[in-house]
Amino acid sequence: MAQKPSIPKGTRDFNPxxxxxxxxxxxxxxxxxETFGFQPIETPSFENSDTLMGKYGEEGDRLIFKILNSGDYLSKANEEAYKEKDSTKLTSTISEKALRYDLTVPFARYVVQHQNEIEFPFKRYQIQPVWRADRPQKGRFREFFQCDAxxxxxxxxxxxxxxxxxYDTVFSALKLEGVTIKINNRKILSGIAEVIGASDKLIDFTVALDKLDKIGEEKVKEEMLSKGISEDGISKLQPLFTLSGSFESQIESLKSILSASEEGQKGIEELAFINRAISELGLSTATLQLDVTLARGLNYYTGAIFEVSAPKQVNMGSIGGGGRYDDLTGIFGMKDVSGVGISFGLDRIYLVLEELGLFPETVAKNIEVLFINFGDKEALFSLKAIKQLRKQGINAELYPDAAKMKKQMNHANKRAIPFVxxxxxxxxxxxxYTLKNMISGEQLKLSLDALISHIK
Structure with missing residues (x-):
């Protein structure tokens, strides 16, 4: 008996x-x-291993899917590494390519490789799948799409x-209200670390601060103490733990807290500029919120940091994020190319729209009209009409076989086709043509023009 087929863990089939x-x-x-002037690019699904390896840290390298060399890949393997079962040394001799882990590093490679063809500033967007050898779990897959700009x-x-x-334009178009765009600035986090005498522990400090909503003030303080941040420094943080209110009032509080930090003051100026502009321009559905605990991608971002939260009635993590980076292309030798980017979390946005019932009823519209097949003569006559319907933008098809009428009608019902x-x-x-409304059961005898008009 043949084994039932399956798909790899962490991948998915999608129905129509x-x-x-x-x-x-x-x-x-x-x-x-495209409305905002971004141009599409695409990069290969796999890159040379040396393009990807070492760009995501040790954990990221471990999650990169490696591709075995073509042919007899073991013939060129490092024999010593093979005998010692040293996978790190062995991999480099049997695998020269890897599936892309994200769209950012391939984009950096693209910019460096095509720098003489690109008109700067360069606005690009990319919507393509990426692969990560992660442990599959709810909401986390080994193959998924990223939408970056x-x-x-x-x-x-x-x-x-x-x-x-x-962000506001997209979520308005999706009819998704109550979205919060959180913003912070790396310079503010650096300034806070400087003020409390923990500049050398910036990552430890921000990782702990980022957990404030999850574990509470006391636990955050305990974690900071365990990382070597002094009690005196932590006491200076007290105003941060209670920082709330409007964007403007938080900015004023930060000016006082970071008065001794030039870097921190610069971060405040940048956030104040952005807030003033957005206040003047207005947002349709989203809300801009300052969140000084936001520290995503701190090793990467150098200025603004974004994170987008779903509406409160949905239990979902972030549905987007991004920020400013000052040296995207430096990893490939092209220095001082500043950039800023964001991404949309497609899978999470899908789940939010599904839970809130925000997908339009017509989104899954397939065939609007099915012509019943009574035989070759009738089929040919029907196909002439179908050709005209399709020219008018009406999705129509002929049932391929002259099967029993009940079977053809059941087919239309199962596919939720509104007319036969x-x-x-x-x-x-x-x-x-006799047109039957499959919902009301009404039947009409119509000319071709009247048929087209009625369906439209």
Whole structure:
């Protein structure tokens, strides 16, 4: 007995309805990207291993899917590493390529490789799948799509302003209200660390601070103490633990807290600029919120940091994020190319729209009209009409076999096709079509023009 087929863990099949809903999100995001002047690029699904390895840290390297060399890959393997079962040394001799882990490093490679062809500032978007050899769990997959937009070659804060507007535009188009765009700045976090005498422990300090909402003030203080941050330094943080209120009032509080830090003051100025612009321009559905505990991607971001939260009635993590980086291409030898970028969490956005019932009823629309097949003569007559319907943008098809009418009707019902057309000798003689509404059961005999008009 043949073994039942399966797919690898952490991957998914998508049925027609799911693909239609995913495409609805893709097309909405893509439309907004292009409205804002971003240009599409695509990079290969796999890159040379040396392009990817060492760019994501030790943990990231471990999660990169390696591709075995073609042919007899063991013939060129490092024999010593093979005997010692040293996978690290062995991998480099039997695998020269790897599936891309994200879209950012391939984008950096693209910019460096094509720098003489690119007009800077360069606004690019990319919607492609990535692969990670992660442990599959709910909401975490080994193959998933990323939707990224970046601007490189400009330090202007107007780019950050535009990205906030872009987020708002997409979520407005998706009818997703109550989204919160959280913003912070790496310079503010650096300034806080400087003020409390923990500049050398910036990562430890921010990792602990980032947990404030989850574990509470006392636990955060305990973790900071365990990382070697002094009690005197932690006491200086007290105003941060209770920082709340409007964006403007938090900015004023930060000015006082960070008065002794030049770096911190610069971060405050940048956030104040962005907030003033957004206040003037306005947002449709999203809310901009300052969150000084936000520290995602701290090893990577150098200025603004974004994270987008779903509406409160949905129990979901972030549905987007990004920030400013000052040296994206430096990993490939092209220094001082500043950039800023954001991403959309497609899978989580899908789950949010599904839970809130926000997908349009027509999003999964497939065939609108099914022509019943009574035989070759009737089928040919039907196909002439189907050709005209398709020209008018109506999705129509002929049932391929002259099967029993009940079977064809059941097929239409199972596929939720709203109309069927019946063509027999009488219809052919009178050059008409019998249209049946599968919901109401109503039947009408119509000319071709009237048929098209009625369906539309």
């Amino acid at each position: 309805e799911q693909v239609a809903k995913r495409n609805y999100i893709f097309n909405t995001v893509r439309g907004a990207f 970046d601007v490189v070659g400009s330090q202007s804060l107007w780019q950050e302003v535009e990205f906030i507007q872009l 057309v019946l063509v027999g000798d009488q219809e052919i003689e009178s050059n008409t």
